[in-house]
Structures are given as C-alpha cells and as structure tokens.
Amino acid sequence: MVTAQPASRRFHAVRSPHLFVASLLITLLLAVSACTGTNSGGSQPITLNVFAAASLQGAFTKIGSQFHTAHSNVTVSFNFGGSDTLAGQITQGAPADVFASANVAQMNVVVKGGQISSSAVQVFAHNRLVVIVPKNNPANIQTLQDLAKPGIKIVLAAKTVPVGGYALTFLSKASADPSFSASYQANVLKNVVSYETDVKSVLSKIALGEGDAGIVYTTDAATEPNSVTTIAIPDAFNVIATYPIAPLKNSKQSSTAQQFIAYVMSSDGQNVLASYGFIAASQGPQYTPPAS
Amino acid sequence: MAETAATQLLKTRHERRQEATWHRVDWRKVALLLASLPFLLFLLLPLLALVLRATPADILAHLVDPSVAQAIQLSLVTTLCTLGLTVIGGTPLAYLLARGTFPGRTILDALLDLPIVMPPAVAGIALLVAFGRFGLLGHWLNALGIDIAFTPVAVVMAQTFVAAPFYIKAASTAFANVNHDIEDAAAVDGAGPFGVFGRITLPLSIAALMGGALMTWARALGEFGATIIFAGNFPGRTQTMPLAIYLGFELDLSAAITLAIVLLVMSFAILLLVRWALRQRIQTDQ
Numbered sequence: 195m196v197t198a199q200p201a202s203r204r205f206h207a208v209r210s211p212h213l214f215v216a217s218l219l220i221t222l223l224l225a226v227s228a229c230t231g232t233n234s235g236g237s238q239p240i241t242l243n244v245f246a247a248a249s250l251q252g253a254f255t256k257i258g259s260q261f262h263t264a265h266s267n268v269t270v271s272f273n274f275g276g277s278d279t280l281a282g283q284i285t286q287g288a289p290a291d292v293f294a295s296a297n298v299a300q301m302n303v304v305v306k307g308g309q310i311s312s313s314a315v316q317v318f319a320h321n322r323l324v325v326i327v328p329k330n331n332p333a334n335i336q337t338l339q340d341l342a343k344p345g346i347k348i349v350l351a352a353k354t355v356p357v358g359g360y361a362l363t364f365l366s367k368a369s370a371d372p373s374f375s376a377s378y379q380a381n382v383l384k385n386v387v388s389y390e391t392d393v394k395s396v397l398s399k400i401a402l403g404e405g406d407a408g409i410v411y412t413t414d415a416a417t418e419p420n421s422v423t424t425i426a427i428p429d430a431f432n433v434i435a436t437y438p439i440a441p442l443k444n445s446k447q448s449s450t451a452q453q454f455i456a457y458v459m460s461s462d463g464q465n466v467l468a469s470y471g472f473i474a475a476s477q478g479p480q481y482t483p484p485a486s
Numbered sequence: 487m488a489e490t491a492a493t494q495l496l497k498t499r500h501e502r503r504q505e506a507t508w509h510r511v512d513w514r515k516v517a518l519l520l521a522s523l524p525f526l527l528f529l530l531l532p533l534l535a536l537v538l539r540a541t542p543a544d545i546l547a548h549l550v551d552p553s554v555a556q557a558i559q560l561s562l563v564t565t566l567c568t569l570g571l572t573v574i575g576g577t578p579l580a581y582l583l584a585r586g587t588f589p590g591r592t593i594l595d596a597l598l599d600l601p602i603v604m605p606p607a608v609a610g611i612a613l614l615v616a617f618g619r620f621g622l623l624g625h626w627l628n629a630l631g632i633d634i635a636f637t638p639v640a641v642v643m644a645q646t647f648v649a650a651p652f653y654i655k656a657a658s659t660a661f662a663n664v665n666h667d668i669e670d671a672a673a674v675d676g677a678g679p680f681g682v683f684g685r686i687t688l689p690l691s692i693a694a695l696m697g698g699a700l701m702t703w704a705r706a707l708g709e710f711g712a713t714i715i716f717a718g719n720f721p722g723r724t725q726t727m728p729l730a731i732y733l734g735f736e737l738d739l740s741a742a743i744t745l746a747i748v749l750l751v752m753s754f755a756i757l758l759l760v761r762w763a764l765r766q767r768i769q770t771d772q
Contacts, residue, residue, distance in 0.1 A: 215517050222521075282739075332619070347636065352719070352733055387636035388718025391733065399718070403620045404635050 238267065242450050243289060245273045245280040247296035247356065247437070248392040249321065249411050253470040254294070260466070261457050268450055276392035278354040284309050284442070291445040292454055294318070294437065296393075296411075297356035301438040302484040310440045312483035318458050319467050320478035321411040321435040323357070323364055325425040326400050333406035338425060339374060341407055342381035349396050349405035352389040357396070360433040361409040367431040397422070411435065413471040434478045533750065540743045548744035556722045557730035558748060561707060564638060564726060568645040568706040572653045573699055580657030581683075595658075602651045609648050610715025617643065617716075640717035641724050645706035652705055656698025660691035693764055700760045704753050 246254050251274045258270035273280065273290070277300040284290050285307035293310065295301040304310045327335050333346040341348060351358030365379040375381075390396045393410050400408040401421035415424045439458060441451035457463050464474060548554050583595060601609055617624045617634050627634065634640050664687050672686045688695075710728040717724040719733065727745050734742030 211514060215514065215521075219521065347633075349718070354733070386720070388720055388724070389733075390719065391714065395715075402614060402618060404614065404618050 240268045240447055240450055242268055242270045242291050242447055242454055243273065244270055244292045244294065244454065245275075245284060245288070245290040246292075246294040247277045247280070248274050248394045249296055249357070249414055250274070250294055250437070251394070252417055253413070253467050253472065256470075257458060257463050257466050260462065261454060264457070265450075265453065268454075270454065276351070276355040278303075278352075278356075279391065290442050291447050291451040292439065292441055294439040294458075295356070296321070296435060296437055297359065298436050298438055298482060299359070300356060301440065301481075304440075306484050309442055309444070311443055315438045315440040315481045315483070316455065316459060317436055317475050317478070317481050318439045318455075318463070319437040319475055320473035321413055321437065321471075322432050322473065323360055323409055323427050323435070324412045324415050325407055325409055325427060326397070326415050326422040327407050327425065328400055328403040328405075329421055329423055330403065331423060332403065335407050335425065338368065338427065339378070341385065342375070342378050344381075344385070346385050346406040347387045347404075348382060348385040349388050349390060349399045349408040350386050351393055351396050351409075352391060355390070355392055356435060357393045357409065357411060358389065360435055363433050364409070364427060364431050367433075371431065416471045434473075436479055436481070437472075438481050536743065536746055536750065540740065540747055544740050545744045545747060548741050549748075551741065553721055553725075553730065554741055554745060557725055557727045557745060560638070560641070560722065560725065561727040564641045564645060565703055565706040567642045568649060569699060569703050571642065571646050572650040572702050576650050576654045577657060577695075580654045581661050583654070583658040584661035598651055598654055600651075601648050604648075606648055606709065606711025607715060610644060610712035613640075613644060613647060613712060613716040635716060636718045636720065636724060638717075638723060641713055641726060644712040644716045645709045648709055648712055649702040649705035653695075653698040653702040656694050656701070657691070660694035660698075661687060664690045693766075696763050697760050700756050704756050707749065707753060
C-alpha cells in the first residue's frame, strides 16, 4: 500500500516552509515601510515640487539652489517639461506645489481644472522668439524669408507646447506683412520635419545639425552659443511670451510654495532670470484669467 | 480503496483530525495567494482603469479620425517592416551566436543584449550620432544625398535597434538547444548544411523563434524614446501610436485613450498568441 508523502516533504526546497514564508513577509513589510517613509512639517526637511516649463531649466535650477541656501531645510525638486504635458499631469492629479508655465493658455488649463485659483497667478517673466540655425548653417539661411525655401528641414515644437503655438503666431503675423509673401506660413510649414514635445528638443536637434532651422526662445539660444547661430525676429512679428507662476491649491507646503514664488518675484529672482536672457515681468502683458 | 468502518476505528484521533476539512485546506497556497494579490492588482488595475475610461462610442468616433487612423497605420507598417528585417537579418546572426566558436563570443553576446537594457532615449541619441546628418556613417550618406532622420526609415531603424535583440536571444537559445545528434543523423543521411538547417534545426526551433519574433513586434509597437529622438514626430510620416498618445495626452485625452486601448488590445492579443503557441509546442514535444 502506498502512503501519501507528508505535505511538508513536498516543499523540500526549505526545511521549514512556515518560517520561510513568515520571514519573507516580514522582509517585504520592512522594505515597503522604508520606501514610503514621509516627512512632516516643522523645521523638518521639506521638498518643494516645482513643475516648470523646459525653457526655465537653467534659470530655475539656479534660483532653486539660491532658495535652498536661504532656507536650508527646503529642497526644491524640479519637474521640467513642455508646459502642456505638465498642465496635463497636474489636472490628472500629479503632486505639484508650484506651477510655472511658458504661456497663459496652459496656466488657464490648470485654473479651469480647479487646481489653481486665478487670483493667485502672477506673471514673473517674458521671453521672445528667435530663429536658430546650426553653426555651420548647412542650408545657408540668412534671412527669415529663407525659411520658406523649398527643401530645407525645419524643426518646431508641437502646437500645444507654448513655443510651438508662439511660432505659429509669428508665422501668421509675418504672412500678413508686405515684406513676406502671403503664402509664407504655408511654405514654412511645408518644410517642417518634426514637431517636438518641448523647446529643448528643438534646440538639441538644431545644435546637432539634424535640422536646418528651428524656432526657440532667445533664452534657449543663449544656452548653446557654440552650436547655434541666431536670426533675430523683429518686434513687429515677434511674440512676447508671458510666463505665469502660481501655487497649487492642494499643496501640502503652501507657505513654502508662497515663499518660493515671492523669491522668484523678488529682485534676486528677477536678476537670475535677467542673467539668463528673460525679459522683466513688468515689460509685457499681465495675466488674463480664463473667460468663464 | 473505500474505507471500512473498521479502518476508521483503527485511526488515531490525530489522524482523524488531520482529515477534517480545515486541515485539507493548503494554507501555504492561501498565504501565497494573499501575498501575490496586491501586486497582481497593481499590474491589472491601470489596464482596467484605461478600458473603463473610454466609452465604445468615443473609441469608434476616434478610430475614424484621420490622425488616429494615420498613427495606427504607420505603426502597423513600420512594425511589420521591423519584424521582417529582424527575422531576415537576425536569424543568421543568432545561428552564429549559437554555434560559432570564436574569441570574444561572450562579449558579442553581451553587446547584442545592450539595446534591451539601454534607456530608449539613449538608443535614440546613439542612432542620431551614428546615422544622423553629421553622424559617423550619416555624413557619408548625406554626401550621397541620403538623409535618414525624420523619415519612416528612421522609425523602422529605431524600432529594429531596440527590439531585434529579443528575437536574436530567443533564436540563438533555440538553435543552441537543438540536439546535435539529430542534425548529424540527417547529415549522414545525405542532407547538406542548408537541408539540415531547413528540415531539422528550423522546425525544431520554430516555437521559440515565433515567440521571439512576436516579442520583437510587441516591443517595436510600443517604442517611443528612440523614435522621437531619431525619427522625430510628424503625423503620417513618423508619428507612431506611442508618439500620438504622448502628444494627445494634453491635446485630446480621449483620442490618446482610444489609441492606448488599441495598442493594449493588439499587445494583449500578441502575448496570448505567444503563450498559446508555446504551450501547443510543449504539448506536442511531450
């Protein structure tokens, strides 16, 4: 007669299966609790999550470290990206404390979504557009009109990215001007080979020489002086980009968020922005809340 | 053997207790299930949430939208090209890795696995500096008037670079596992090298090859980072489904969700196919 094996013999990999499972569960519980440790207020270390437009990367990183020097318990953690992507993330619940957008439209997406109160929004900087070409200028682009020459490769940002939208505005303004042909915008758009997800990608593609021309902010062009050459856009067709900043309503560090924004608006913050090529807050339009 | 009343009486009280219902429950299995449940839910919940978010009317409305249809078509065409290229170009390479004995074979193996662990953005940058306008090979091509970046060819190249290693790995393992005795027997019977490969090696490896090919296709379908950096983003030309989803996230969330669900359904069908094909193979082998 065959007797069945005792159950414990079948689990022959370990001597005591119960002890194994128990110790596994305890290890896992410890690991999980280590991962989810959080800090609470007071003079405890605070991490401030700032979602900022990609064009602000240089200036805001510097402002962040200066802010940390002034408030040593605060670490400013940045999420840089296309303002449209950031606005989408915030409206879907991403945990931001401060949002700095490259245009009013994306700030208004978040205001309409209810995550930011329109009375809390302030404009902290302005920017202008510029056309960039690789240093060795493979397509020999000398004037703005050259952008409409057939066969050249233009890289723009997607139209929902602020700089992409601004670029389209510039093109339509130029088309309306007598010094450009009426089909200028159409011809330029025919030359576009890629719509990038943020302004830094446009800059990289031109700096690498992959595209013949791109449209970015003057502040971005200034970060790659050795790889790109700029072609200025006259004020008549240029777009004044307006950068608003605001704290999030449900931020867990509201007072720190307010302090950070105050720092950005202060002369220290404004000086850093100016050093990166941004135009002062007062020299352009102010914030317009969404029509309700 | 049926238990008689006498046998029952002869059992000790301990044995009778052991046979009672609650001792028959395997508590180890229950503990395992409870331990697995949270992670299982974590993996399944996002998929469920995605499907629940869209209504069938939404999905149908978006499927006929030209930009959505364009993205789906481009994805299908480019991934099929990627699959073809991978199978044609990857099979000889896999055979070499499986059977060749040359110095540095282990290093070559590891190098060919690199695209799998490489962040896709890094792969994109690497492709750009190799094949871009001023790239290592690219500047020669540019002199000949050939520009690869920003074209569907670049999309296929990006997908192939990140996805082919899956097929090559699977194929080389499969070839290595074919019993040499069977191949030798075929050779003795008069089959030439191509005959041996075609009639012995290949049929014996076909399940694993199919599995590898389907994984390559699935990876190519989901490819984003390398594509957007090397090929750029232009609707109809280089905007595959993953790119359209990313850009649609802000512009039109429901279009993005429709594409996401199409991608999900396609990937799920592929994976089911792999499992089924492999199971069939395992059953017939036994």
